[in-house]
Amino acid sequence: xxxxxIGDADTVLGFRFAGVTxxxxxxxxxxxxxxxxxxxxxxxxxxxxxxxxxxxxxxxVTAHRLEATPPxxxxxxxxxxxxxxxxxxxxxxxxxxGIKIVESDK
Amino acid sequence: MARLNxxxxxxxxxxxxxxxxxxxxxxxxxxxxxxxxxxxxxxxLDRVKQVQQEIKTRSDKAYATLRQALSYNGYHHLRNIxxxxxxxxxxxxxxxxxxxxxxPSLKVTQSEFHSxxxxxxxxxxxxxxMEDFLKLTEAAARLAELxxxxxxxxxxxxxxxxxxxxxxxxxxxxxxDTLHFIGESLEGxxxxxxxxxxxxxxxxxxxxxxxxxxxxxxxxx
Numbered sequence: 001x002x003x004x005x006i007g008d009a010d011t012v013l014g015f016r017f018a019g020v021t022x023x024x025x026x027x028x029x030x031x032x033x034x035x036x037x038x039x040x041x042x043x044x045x046x047x048x049x050x051x052x053x054x055x056x057x058x059x060x061v062t063a064h065r066l067e068a069t070p071p072x073x074x075x076x077x078x079x080x081x082x083x084x085x086x087x088x089x090x091x092x093x094x095x096x097x098g099i100k101i102v103e104s105d106k
Numbered sequence: 107m108a109r110l111n112x113x114x115x116x117x118x119x120x121x122x123x124x125x126x127x128x129x130x131x132x133x134x135x136x137x138x139x140x141x142x143x144x145x146x147x148x149x150x151l152d153r154v155k156q157v158q159q160e161i162k163t164r165s166d167k168a169y170a171t172l173r174q175a176l177s178y179n180g181y182h183h184l185r186n187i188x189x190x191x192x193x194x195x196x197x198x199x200x201x202x203x204x205x206x207x208x209x210p211s212l213k214v215t216q217s218e219f220h221s222x223x224x225x226x227x228x229x230x231x232x233x234x235x236m237e238d239f240l241k242l243t244e245a246a247a248r249l250a251e252l253x254x255x256x257x258x259x260x261x262x263x264x265x266x267x268x269x270x271x272x273x274x275x276x277x278x279x280x281x282x283d284t285l286h287f288i289g290e291s292l293e294g295x296x297x298x299x300x301x302x303x304x305x306x307x308x309x310x311x312x313x314x315x316x317x318x319x320x321x322x323x324x325x326x327x
Contacts, residue, residue, distance in 0.1 A: 002195040002196075002197045002216075003243055003246075003247075010176075011169075013181075013184065013188055014169065014235065015242075017172075017188050017235045017236045017239045018236065018239035018240045020239075020243060044197055044212075046212070046214070046243075047250075048243075048246055065254075066257060068209075068257045068258045068261070070199065072250035072251060073250055074246040074247070074249040076165055077162065077165050077166075079172065089151060089253070089256060093257070093260045097257075099263055099264050099267060
C-alpha cells in the first residue's frame with residue numbers, strides 16, 4: 001500500500017484515476033472500520049482521508065497522529081468543498097499535546 | 107521549600123555541589139534544545155501551510171476536471187475506466203534526524219502519466235483528470251511527511267519542556283536549599299566544636315594552675 005484513500009464515493013473515484021486504492025464510506029461505522037483496517041498494517045504508505053472523515057473519527061485520528069507511525073496521514077478536502085479547515089494545526093497540537101507554539105516562547 | 111533528606115556532612119556537601127553544577131549545565135542545554143525545537147517547529151508549520159495551500163489549489167483543479175469529465179462521460183463509464191488504472195509506485199521510508207528527533211522522510215516515486223485506456227470512448231478530460239490527481243497525490247505525500255514530523259516535534263518539545271520545568275522549579279531550588287542548609291549546619295557545628303575546644307582548654311588551664319598551686323603549696327609545706 002503506497003496510497004490509500006478513505007472518503008466518499010466521488011472523491012474516491014477521482015483518486016482511482018491516479019491508481020489509488022480506496023474505501024468508500026458513508027457513515028461513522030464504516031469509516032471507523034476502514035480506518036482501523038488501514039492503520040493496523042503499519043505498512044509504510046500515505047493514508048489519505050477526507051475532511052469529513054477526519055471530523056467523524058476525531059479521537060482515532062488524533063491518536064494515530066500522536067503515535068506518528070506509518071501509514072502517514074494526510075487530510076485532503078473532498079469533492080463537495082468540505083475542505084475548510086476548522087482548526088489549525090497549532091490549535092490541534094495545543095489541544096492534543098498541551099503546548100502552545102508562539103514565536104517568542106518565553 | 108523542600109529540602110533533600112541528606113545528613114549535613116562535608117562529603118554530602120561536595121557531592122551536592124557537583125549535582126547542582128550538573129543540573130545547571132543540563133538546564134541550559136535543555137533550554138537550548140527547547141529553543142531549537144520551537145524554531146524547527148515554526149519552520150515546519152510554515153511549510154505545512156504552504157503545502158496545504160498547494161493541495162487546496164491542486165484539489166480544486168482536480169475536482170473541477172473530474173466533475174467535467176463526469177458530466178461528459180457519465181459516472182459508470184468513468185468507473186469502468188478507473189478500475190483499469192494502475193500506477194507503479196515505489197515507496198522509500200527513511201528517517202531524518204534534526205534536533206535529536208528522528209522523523210520520517212518519505213520518498214514516493216510514481217511512474218509518469220501515461221495513457222492506460224483505449225482512445226475510443228474517452229476524451230481528453232479523462233486524461234486531464236488522471237494528471238491532476240497524480241499531482242494531487244504527490245503533494246499529499248509531502249503533506250503527510252511534514253505533518254508527521256510536526257507531531258513528533260511537538261511531542262519532543264513537550265517532553266523537553268517538562269524536563270526544563272522540573273530542573274528549573276524542582277531540582278535546582280532543592281539542591282540550592284539543601285546546600286544552604288548543609289552550609290549553615292556545618293558552620294554551626296564548627297562554632298560548637300570551637301567553643302567546646304575553648305572550654306576544654308580553659309578547664310585544662312584551670313586545673314593545671316590549681317595543680318600547680320597545690321604543688322607549690324606542697325613544696326612549701
